[in-house]
Amino acid sequence: xxxxxIIAKKERLIxxxxxxxxxxxxxxxxxxxxxxxxxTHPEIIRAVHKSYVDAGSQLIIANTFDVNPKRYENYAExxxxxxxxxxxxxxxxxxxxxxxxxxxxYPMGQLKPETAYEYFEAVVKEGVKCGxxxxxxxxxxxxxxxxxxxxxxxxxxxxxxxxxxxYGKRGRLMTTGGKPxxxxxxxxxxxxxxxxANCSFGPDLMIPIIxxxxxxxxxxxxxxxxxxxxxxxxxxxxxxxGVEEFKEYMKQIExxxxxxxxxCCGTTPKYIEAIK
Ligand SMILES: [Zn+2]
Numbered sequence: 443x444x445x446x447x448i449i450a451k452k453e454r455l456i457x458x459x460x461x462x463x464x465x466x467x468x469x470x471x472x473x474x475x476x477x478x479x480x481x482t483h484p485e486i487i488r489a490v491h492k493s494y495v496d497a498g499s500q501l502i503i504a505n506t507f508d509v510n511p512k513r514y515e516n517y518a519e520x521x522x523x524x525x526x527x528x529x530x531x532x533x534x535x536x537x538x539x540x541x542x543x544x545x546x547x548y549p550m551g552q553l554k555p556e557t558a559y560e561y562f563e564a565v566v567k568e569g570v571k572c573g574x575x576x577x578x579x580x581x582x583x584x585x586x587x588x589x590x591x592x593x594x595x596x597x598x599x600x601x602x603x604x605x606x607x608x609y610g611k612r613g614r615l616m617t618t619g620g621k622p623x624x625x626x627x628x629x630x631x632x633x634x635x636x637x638x639a640n641c642s643f644g645p646d647l648m649i650p651i652i653x654x655x656x657x658x659x660x661x662x663x664x665x666x667x668x669x670x671x672x673x674x675x676x677x678x679x680x681x682x683x684g685v686e687e688f689k690e691y692m693k694q695i696e697x698x699x700x701x702x703x704x705x706c707c708g709t710t711p712k713y714i715e716a717i718k
Contacts, residue, residue: 445535445575446602449635449702452662457501457704458494459714463669463681465490477509480523487524491531497711498718499704502533503578506569507541510561518568525572537578538569538601540591547587550617555590562594570599580606580666581641581706585620585628592632604664604702605629606638609651616642622654629661638664641706643671644683645691649698656699665692665700669708681708689716 448455465476468486480487487505494502504524509517521538528536543561547553569577577595582588588605595603607625610616615625629637637659639651645667655663670683683691692703705713 446635449576449602449604449662452701454696455500455702456498456714456718457664457666457702458491458499458503459497459705459709459711460669460707461490461503461505461507463708463710464493476505477507477514477520477524480505480520480527484523484527484530487527488531491528491533493711494714495532495534497714499714500534501537501576501702501704502528502531502535503537503539503580504528504574506539506565507581508544509565510543511564512543512545512561517565521565521568522572525569525574529573535575536573537576538566538574540565540577540579540595541581542583542587546617547584547590550584555586558587558590559594562591563598566595566598570601574601576602576604578604578606580604580638581608582606583608583616584618585615585624586618588625589628589632592628592634596633602635603633604636604638605634606640606664606666608641609639610642611647613650613654622651623658626655626658626661630659634661636662636664636702638666638700638702640664640666641668644668645688645695646683647671649691649694652695652698652700662702663700664702665695666704666706667691668706669713672708679708683708685712685716688713692717
């Protein structure tokens with residue numbers, strides 16, 4: 443069975459956890475650009491991926507979250523290194539990670555939709571060339587930017603494509619106020635293989651989002667919450683939801699209907715092991 447078929451059959455798939463929360467274990471690299479570590483210190487990135495593979499993650503997200511032609515002239519080189527790092531670490535499936543471009547899109551900002559599309563297209567083409575197994579468009583806070591990324595992914599690959607948004611506390615997208623129904627409408631009309639939520643807050647506050655998705659769509663659902671809301675201690679984010687509590691909430695999220703489950707910021711291989 444292809445990954446696309448496995449996702450469509452809504453088989454249980456274990457995702458990975460936070461990358462940044464693991465890089466903290468390597469203080470000598472804190473403050474360095476995590477995307478460039480793919481090239482300068484591949485052994486660190488591989489070690490983090492491997493810790494998740496060992497914990498039971500089946501879908502590993504390559505370290506390409508903010509890699510695009512606007513931010514990095516050598517984006518192609520970084521993407522190639524990142525995908526290679528995940529493969530070498532033994533990832534069963536490697537995801538090309540696509541985050542927001544990093545500039546607000548028109549009408550909130552200056553970024554034109556067609557320019558965003560061109561950036562996303564360049565990233566997708568490179569990811570496909572390097573052998574990614576799926577595409578995860580994540581932490582989206584503007585459904586219109588998500589739409590450009592999804593179009594670029596569908597027009598330039600036959601890989602499974604998942605779209606995942608970061609919601610605010612009221613269940614709306616931070617920049618546009620978009621709701622789960624807006625996200626689902628775009629996901630369905632452009633042929634996304636799954637729809638999801640990630641980051642922003644802990645699994646407790648993600649429950650209503652997953653419930654909303656479940657009533658709105660038959661698409662498979664992806665859930666990757668943070669380990670709680672971060673509290674700033676000594677200038678660093680500290681996450682407050684422990685492994686056991688996280689696991690109990692993820693059980694509920696699965697019961698509601700999410701089939702692809704993992705963690706975002708603040709989660710570690712221990713969280714993934716517990717979910718598994
Ligand atoms: Zn996150």
